[in-house]
Amino acid sequence: MKKILEVQDLKISFNTYAGKIKAVRGVSFDLFKGETLVVVGESGCGKTVMAKSILKLLPENITELGSSSKVVFQEKDLTVMNEKKIRKFRGKDISMIFQDPMSYLNPTMTVGEQIAESLIIHQDMNKKQALKKTVDILKLVKIPNANERIKQYPHEFSGGMRQRVVIAIALACNPQILLADEPTTALDVTIQAEILELIQELQDRLDTAVMLITHDLGIAAEVADRIQVMYAGEIVERGTKEEVFNSPKHPYTWALLRSVPTFKTKDQGTLYSLGGTPPDLLDPPSGCAFAARCEYAMNICKKSKPQHDSLTNTHFVSCWLNHPMAPKVDIPKSIRK
């Protein structure tokens, strides 16, 4: 598969009155054409900050980027581009959709005008051409009566239909990369399935690479090619869907998997829940960030950060349990196949 995006040693901090919050702490990954990379982890683990930083959507006045951080697309480092330059990529080559469509759509413009705007800016169309194409795009995202609907405003659409409009805007210019940040969280379960199916259909048609952010492992199981697990601003495990679900190696991944309800679970009645809270990112621990909540933590975990251990070409984990000298620990029974 062809690599289309390379994120290298991404470090993002926010300067606040309380101090410097280290929200993303040395994240590196590639994105390949046509794949779906699902990023999972609890709220505040840095998933959204990481995605927004790719398109430079973070507030400039308080955001600080690591000196060796790079986001390479088409052999150019997006992190050093000014607003004018990055706008040429935003919405055209790389698009992003967010959790809440209402905060993204402009309530004072018709849906047709909002989709057409992107075509006018990025594809040199005049208004008439753009509105004509907009009708086709609305049909593509399965909005009925597209000719009439383009004249309506966002408040005249249901939640699921609004999210389709957002997808239509994101995909209007056939982007090579789609960053989807919890795109179905605010929707009913049945609509969620329809939206995910729609993203996949469009992805197949356009061969777009999708980075999907979610806290829902059910969604990851449904759509992922690869899964990246984040904790406290770092990637702690990454692998193909099969590797992460069938052979997870990090205690935090185990905890995520144990907390998924299943028909097969033998633990009737109560679901597993992980105790404790994530570390304070104003002053992150020098060792493993998960140590305070990890039932397998050893002395070394609190002192030294575990390195990334490659288990296969596609699977890596960052945990001292994988050190040859570490005691043997089995995957918890409740997630063993």
Ligand code: SF4
């Ligand atoms: Fe747990 Fe240690 Fe592994 Fe961190 S490095 S996840 S504390 S065993």
